[in-house]
Amino acid sequence: MTSVREWIDSGRHAVAERWHNAPRWMRWAVIAAVIVFFYALPNREFYQWLGPIPTTGSNFGQVLFTVSIYVLLAVGLNIVVGFAGLLDLGYFGFFAVGAYTVAVLTSPSSDLKTLWPWLLALPVALVLTMVSGVMLGTPTLRLRGDYLAIVTLGFAEMIRVAATASDFLKGQRGFNQIPHPPGSYSDGKPIFGVLDPRPYYWLVLTLIILVVIGVRNLNRSRVGRAWISIREDEDAAQLMGVPTFKFKLWAFASGAFIGGLAGALFAGKQNFVSSQNLELLNSIIILAAVILGGSGNIVGAIVGGGLVAYLIERFRGIEFFGVELYEYRFMFFGLVLVVMMIFRPQGLIPNRRRAAEFKDRRKEVIVGG
Amino acid sequence: MGETVQKPTVPEQAGAPAVESTAGDREPLLEVDHVTLRFGGVVALNDVDFTLYKGEILGLIGPNGAGKTTCFNAMTGIYQPSEGEIRFRGERITGKKKHHITKMGMARTFQNIRLFPEMTALENIQVGADAHHKTSVISALFRLPRHRREERDGIEKAERLLDFVGISGRMHDAARNLSYGEQRRLEIARALATDPVLLCLDEPAAGFNPAEKEELLQLIRKIRDQGITVLLIEHDMRLVMGVTDRIVVLEFGKKIAEGLPAEVREDHRVIAAYLGVPDDDVA
Ligand SMILES: Nc1ncnc2c1ncn2[C@@H]1O[C@H](COP(=O)(O)OP(=O)(O)O)[C@@H](O)[C@H]1O
Ligand SMILES: [Mg+2]
Numbered sequence: 001m002t003s004v005r006e007w008i009d010s011g012r013h014a015v016a017e018r019w020h021n022a023p024r025w026m027r028w029a030v031i032a033a034v035i036v037f038f039y040a041l042p043n044r045e046f047y048q049w050l051g052p053i054p055t056t057g058s059n060f061g062q063v064l065f066t067v068s069i070y071v072l073l074a075v076g077l078n079i080v081v082g083f084a085g086l087l088d089l090g091y092f093g094f095f096a097v098g099a100y101t102v103a104v105l106t107s108p109s110s111d112l113k114t115l116w117p118w119l120l121a122l123p124v125a126l127v128l129t130m131v132s133g134v135m136l137g138t139p140t141l142r143l144r145g146d147y148l149a150i151v152t153l154g155f156a157e158m159i160r161v162a163a164t165a166s167d168f169l170k171g172q173r174g175f176n177q178i179p180h181p182p183g184s185y186s187d188g189k190p191i192f193g194v195l196d197p198r199p200y201y202w203l204v205l206t207l208i209i210l211v212v213i214g215v216r217n218l219n220r221s222r223v224g225r226a227w228i229s230i231r232e233d234e235d236a237a238q239l240m241g242v243p244t245f246k247f248k249l250w251a252f253a254s255g256a257f258i259g260g261l262a263g264a265l266f267a268g269k270q271n272f273v274s275s276q277n278l279e280l281l282n283s284i285i286i287l288a289a290v291i292l293g294g295s296g297n298i299v300g301a302i303v304g305g306g307l308v309a310y311l312i313e314r315f316r317g318i319e320f321f322g323v324e325l326y327e328y329r330f331m332f333f334g335l336v337l338v339v340m341m342i343f344r345p346q347g348l349i350p351n352r353r354r355a356a357e358f359k360d361r362r363k364e365v366i367v368g369g
Numbered sequence: 370m371g372e373t374v375q376k377p378t379v380p381e382q383a384g385a386p387a388v389e390s391t392a393g394d395r396e397p398l399l400e401v402d403h404v405t406l407r408f409g410g411v412v413a414l415n416d417v418d419f420t421l422y423k424g425e426i427l428g429l430i431g432p433n434g435a436g437k438t439t440c441f442n443a444m445t446g447i448y449q450p451s452e453g454e455i456r457f458r459g460e461r462i463t464g465k466k467k468h469h470i471t472k473m474g475m476a477r478t479f480q481n482i483r484l485f486p487e488m489t490a491l492e493n494i495q496v497g498a499d500a501h502h503k504t505s506v507i508s509a510l511f512r513l514p515r516h517r518r519e520e521r522d523g524i525e526k527a528e529r530l531l532d533f534v535g536i537s538g539r540m541h542d543a544a545r546n547l548s549y550g551e552q553r554r555l556e557i558a559r560a561l562a563t564d565p566v567l568l569c570l571d572e573p574a575a576g577f578n579p580a581e582k583e584e585l586l587q588l589i590r591k592i593r594d595q596g597i598t599v600l601l602i603e604h605d606m607r608l609v610m611g612v613t614d615r616i617v618v619l620e621f622g623k624k625i626a627e628g629l630p631a632e633v634r635e636d637h638r639v640i641a642a643y644l645g646v647p648d649d650d651v652a
Contacts (some may be wrong), residue, residue, distance in 0.1 A: 023643050054617025069510070160496055217509060217510055217511070218506065218509055218510055221504065221509035221512075221516055221520065222495075222499040222502055222504050222509065222519070222520075222523075223504075223506055223509045223518075224498050225488070225492060225495055225499060226496070226499065228485065228487075228488060229488070229494075229496050231487050232485040232486060232487060232488065233483055233485060235447070235467075236479070236482070236483040236484075236485065237485075237496070238466075238467040238468050238471075239445055239447075239467055239468075239471060239477060240468075240471065240476075240496050240497050240500060240560075240563060241468045241471035241472055241497065241499065241501075241557060241563050242468055242496065242500075243466075243468045244468070250506050254506075
């Protein structure tokens with residue numbers, strides 16, 4: 001086992017080395033190729049050549065949309081958990097705030113009867129999710145570790161209960177006829193329709209690229225340094241002049257913003273939002289994705305989010321000795337997480353720093369035991 | 370480093386007789402005013418009272434457990450005094466936020482090194498330099514000119530400071546990979562990056578051999594020559610004697626002596642404290 005791991009590690013290091021030593025243009029070329037690949041992916045003319053990768057049980061374009069939403073969520077949660085080191089177990093709550101804000105403002109089933117277009121509701125949803133992030137963060141971010149995890153868990157559950165029980169939020173009946181994003185082709189047909197999921201996927205993909213650029217800029221500034229210093233030694237950070245509370249709040253607000261964006265996009269595609277969309281498990285899946293990919297690393301979060309969401313969908317319709325694998329998806333992820341924690345706690349594509357932090361902990365365990 | 374602003378507007382004391390002549394114009398920088406600090410039943414600081422004057426190197430010494438580190442912690446806002454107060458640059462700092470006190474010009478190092486271990490030496494210093502940076506989240510997000518300018522300044526400052534403390538070769542190494550001595554120096558550089566008026570060093574020479582100690586003394590003098598006041602915790606008496614202008618001695622949370630190094634060295638209570646002789650045997 002160890003030798004296999006070493007072999008994989010050395011391979012990864014070689015790739016990383018190559019990457020860092022490659023000329024700038026070559027790196028850009030690779031990035032451009034990857035982006036083009038993902039834009040091309042939902043087209044049948046392209047994916048039919050990809051063997052077992054496309055899903056058999058469901059529309060591949062639809063699957064890619066779901067996957068892209070999870071990637072967006074993983075990138076957002078990675079700011080909170082990976083960079084700032086704040087354990088947020090209720091991240092999906094922000095997705096809910098985004099989706100429900102759009103639903104309430106646009107749907108004919110809403111009591112408000114405002115019937116706004118999607119694009120007008122979007123900024124309101126983003127602002128509201130950020131506000132909810134700040135409101136949740138202000139009392140809780142002074143707490144540390146376990147308390148924060150419990151309070152955030154409670155937050156997501158509170159939103160779910162509110163959505164289920166309150167008349168205003170329509171419970172399981174939900175909101176229907178939520179309008180789609182605007183835009184039409186030259187022949188007058190809408191770009192964002194009911195039948196073709198691909199434009200939604202392309203929209204999310206484009207937003208992922210923009211979000212990743214933004215997050216990367218933050219991470220390579222005093223903001224990112226503040227987050228990492230908080231994660232590594234919060235007291236020392238304060239004593240070096242880092243206003244830790246302020247930056248933790250910013251981590252929360254930025255994460256919430258991205259979660260709300262994902263929720264608003266989901267509502268605009270799905271047409272229908274109800275309390276059934278708000279499984280507690282979703283928060284855990286996103287967290288699992290971030291940990292699986294490599295907490296603290298943007299590429300890791302993208303890979304983790306993509307892989308987890310894709311595998312869940314890939315299980316659909318596959319039978320194994322007469323058992324539908326999809327039914328066992330969560331057990332499978334539990335298993336994967338346990339195995340990861342044992343053999344690769346730093347994730348598939350770890351952040352250089354976090355990998356070392358984990359190594360230290362492993363040593364402590366061995367020395368202590 | 371930017372302390373001219375703080376000069377009080379007192380007219381020149383032309384005819385006033387020099388009451389005390391030991392430390393030049395003796396402008397108080399830090400006043401620890403009858404501070405008592407308790408942890409449950411333990412009295413870690415007991416009515417401690419001393420003043421630190423601008424431009425001096427003050428030694429804070431005493432046997433292990435005397436309350437030296439606790440005194441630093443009270444000054445830097447980690448603990449609040451149970452009684453008494455602490456003033457820095459004439460302002461009461463009791464109850465102020467830690468990062469605010471740092472911005473006022475007080476910086477420190479730790480007895481047990483507390484760098485950000487996975488950040489590079491450069492990044493560690495940049496965190497210190499960020500204390501005075503004003504780049505907002507928005508301007509970092511869009512890489513606006515202020516972000517670029519402050520980022521450049523931070524890197525230049527880090528290069529200068531790494532050179533100043535003598536570890537310029539380790540700029541891009543993670544702090545955890547530095548040797549023990551290099552880590553101690555990096556901690557000093559990180560503290561200096563916050564542009565302090567007062568630098569507090571908590572046993573910076575712990576674990577050093579005599580040659581390293583000598584180098585450290587030179588570094589401390591160099592820091593003072595930049596106009597920075599230094600408060601130095603140390604329990605190696607000889608080291609303190611060589612570099613400090615004045616010394617405050619703590620024992621069991623109480624100040625037992627204060628004065629010039631030569632005076633303190635002769636003080637029978639200090640000798641007793643260091644030799645472990647009970648008080649009454651000496652008195
Ligand atoms: N957080 C704390 N809780 C309880 N007791 C403490 C705490 N910090 C320090 N002390 C006690 O205060 C006394 C002074 O400790 P300290 O300031 O670390 O001494 P020094 O730095 O002079 O060696 C010791 O008796 C220590 O046990
Ligand atoms: Mg101490």
